[in-house]
Amino acid sequence: MISVLFFQIYNVIASPNVLILIADDLGWHDIGLHNDLFQTPNIDALIKESIKLDNYYVNPICTPTRSVLLSGRYQIHTGLQHGVILEGQRIGFPLSDILLPEALRDCGYRNHLVGKWHLGFYREEMLPENRGFETHFGYLGGAEGHYSRSQCTGHWGHEYNPPNGLVCGMDFRDSGSNRNITNQYSSDLYTDRIEEIVSNHNTNEPLFLYAGLQNVHFPLEAPTEYLEYYSWIQDHDRRIFAAMTMALDHSIGRIVNSFKQRGIWDNTIVYFTTDNGGSSLYGGNNFPLRGIKATLWEGGIKGIGSIKIPGISPDTRNQMVHVSDIMPTMLNLTNCQVDKKDERKFDGNDQSEMLKFGGQSPTDQFLINIDPFNTRPSKSDKRKWNSDFDVTVQAGLRWGEWKILTGDPGGPSGWIFPPELQSKKLSFAPKMSQYEDPKFIKSQWKRRVALFNIAQDPLETADLSDKRPDIVEIMLDKLSAYNKTAVPPQPQVWDWAANPDFHNGFWQPWILDP
Numbered sequence: 001m002i003s004v005l006f007f008q009i010y011n012v013i014a015s016p017n018v019l020i021l022i023a024d025d026l027g028w029h030d031i032g033l034h035n036d037l038f039q040t041p042n043i044d045a046l047i048k049e050s051i052k053l054d055n056y057y058v059n060p061i062c063t064p065t066r067s068v069l070l071s072g073r074y075q076i077h078t079g080l081q082h083g084v085i086l087e088g089q090r091i092g093f094p095l096s097d098i099l100l101p102e103a104l105r106d107c108g109y110r111n112h113l114v115g116k117w118h119l120g121f122y123r124e125e126m127l128p129e130n131r132g133f134e135t136h137f138g139y140l141g142g143a144e145g146h147y148s149r150s151q152c153t154g155h156w157g158h159e160y161n162p163p164n165g166l167v168c169g170m171d172f173r174d175s176g177s178n179r180n181i182t183n184q185y186s187s188d189l190y191t192d193r194i195e196e197i198v199s200n201h202n203t204n205e206p207l208f209l210y211a212g213l214q215n216v217h218f219p220l221e222a223p224t225e226y227l228e229y230y231s232w233i234q235d236h237d238r239r240i241f242a243a244m245t246m247a248l249d250h251s252i253g254r255i256v257n258s259f260k261q262r263g264i265w266d267n268t269i270v271y272f273t274t275d276n277g278g279s280s281l282y283g284g285n286n287f288p289l290r291g292i293k294a295t296l297w298e299g300g301i302k303g304i305g306s307i308k309i310p311g312i313s314p315d316t317r318n319q320m321v322h323v324s325d326i327m328p329t330m331l332n333l334t335n336c337q338v339d340k341k342d343e344r345k346f347d348g349n350d351q352s353e354m355l356k357f358g359g360q361s362p363t364d365q366f367l368i369n370i371d372p373f374n375t376r377p378s379k380s381d382k383r384k385w386n387s388d389f390d391v392t393v394q395a396g397l398r399w400g401e402w403k404i405l406t407g408d409p410g411g412p413s414g415w416i417f418p419p420e421l422q423s424k425k426l427s428f429a430p431k432m433s434q435y436e437d438p439k440f441i442k443s444q445w446k447r448r449v450a451l452f453n454i455a456q457d458p459l460e461t462a463d464l465s466d467k468r469p470d471i472v473e474i475m476l477d478k479l480s481a482y483n484k485t486a487v488p489p490q491p492q493v494w495d496w497a498a499n500p501d502f503h504n505g506f507w508q509p510w511i512l513d514p
């Protein structure tokens with residue numbers, strides 16, 4: 001009895017705090033560590049104090065990455081493999097699956113979400129307060145004005161005819177109630193709340209703070225103080241975007257300081273990540289990687305990421321880590337057990353041993369996606385394969401050094417020149433003809449199957465599918481096996497009852513029956 005009691009008390013005190021910082025749409029070329037012309041000293045310092053993940057992958061868009069991060073389950077197993085959840089869609093993370101905040105709550109953690117949710121809200125049960133968080137200060141959808149907190153959406157079908165085809169509303173909540181705050185910039189507002197949570201936190205209990213930071217997602221809006229700093233960038237979108245990265249960086253500096261001032265920094269696991277690559281349609285950049293956010297090219301999925309583990313010296317890991325590994329890894333690092341039936345559902349692996357001590361990664365392959373709603377009718381690639389996997393469907397898989405893409409990987413499918421370089425006198429003259437106009441949102445890629453050796457060709461310059469049909473067949477069979485475990489995507493319908501006009505101008509849950 002005494003030893004059990006002692007163990008429990010010891011356990012509570014020994015549990016490290018968990019801080020998850022997600023930067024929204026932060027591209028590979030958008031931090032100082034990867035781009036000399038950008039100033040992100042706080043992000044750079046955090047990464048240098050952590051285990052830097054140099055072979056780390058996320059999903060190409062927001063909802064899939066966040067759902068996989070918090071559940072350890074691939075999006076093909078939760079019906080979230082097509083697109084992001086848009087306001088008014090009856091789509092959400094399945095209530096039958098466990099999320100990291102629920103597991104940590106059961107292990108005694110005090111959990112708070114500040115910022116973006118984006119795992120669905122059509123029913124009350126899907127709200128973060130009902131999925132393990134004590135409080136949520138922020139928004140439910142994927143994007144909104146950084147001052148207005150409002151978001152519009154379309155696609156309502158023929159029966160309804162809203163002005164401009166769009167329905168708009170405010171998306172902002174504070175612990176279960178709608179709030180209307182429009183006079184503060186997102187990163188200031190969220191950082192103020194985070195400082196408040198940290199300073200009020202009882203340090204005898206473990207804290208889980210999940211910061212879904214709104215920067216640097218579009219719309220392109222930034223406070224004047226940051227804009228002035230980058231006035232030398234001629235490209236309009238890139239200039240504002242650069243200022244937004246500076247706002248993000250200041251926010252992260254303040255968050256780190258709040259943990260230090262509370263005396264809990266050294267006992268906090270800090271996981272910093274982007275949710276997907278940068279969108280060059282809105283100022284982001286992934287140079288020198290190919291493609292952008294929402295494509296299956298490296299620019300869409302190769303993530304900036306780091307994990308600081310108490311007691312472990314800073315280092316860099318080149319071992320493969322996928323965002324699906326985060327849930328099992330966090331459970332180990334926090335010494336928090338979940339039910340065996342939930343554990344069996346994890347697609348990712350516990351990386352805690354590798355992160356702490358190096359050695360082999362337990363992850364040697366990961367599914368990028370299989371999206372049956374995204375097919376390529378193009379007849380330009382007539383090659384036949386033995387595998388039964390339908391190669392007109394957009395899919396991607398990484399296996400060791402190999403990466404296969406099927407269907408249309410998405411566009412722009414080329415390499416995007418960093419616009420800020422045009423504003424500097426360069427000692428070298430990059431050939432602009434090599435670069436694609438980001439406004440080419442249509443994919444220029446016409447084949448149905450592509451194979452790259454990412455270890456030797458990280459920029460995806462040479463499609464080896466004709467040279468290595470043996471590898472193609474193995475990987476198509478693997479994709480086919482994954483496909484057999486998939487559930488269908490949740491239906492993509494818009495529900496008129498979600499219209500904020502019926503809810504005092506707010507996006508909020510609209511289906512009340514259980």
Ligand SMILES: *[C@@H]1O[C@H](CO)[C@@H](O)[C@H](O)[C@H]1NC(C)=O
Nearest residue numbers: 331332335336337350352353
């Ligand atoms: C964490 O991982 C280590 C090493 O693999 C293992 O021995 C330990 O049992 C794991 N702990 C938990 C709580 O899963």
Ligand SMILES: *[C@@H]1O[C@H](CO)[C@@H](O)[C@H](O)[C@H]1NC(C)=O
Nearest residue numbers: 388389390391393480483484
């Ligand atoms: C995945 O499996 C379903 C059900 O068997 C099948 O209809 C579909 O064509 C498969 N998708 C691919 C991309 O092969």
Ligand SMILES: *[C@@H]1O[C@H](CO)[C@@H](O)[C@H](O)[C@H]1NC(C)=O
Nearest residue numbers: 169170180181182504505506
């Ligand atoms: C929020 O407040 C502003 C200013 O008072 C007002 O114009 C707007 O209609 C309010 N929005 C909602 C959704 O209540």
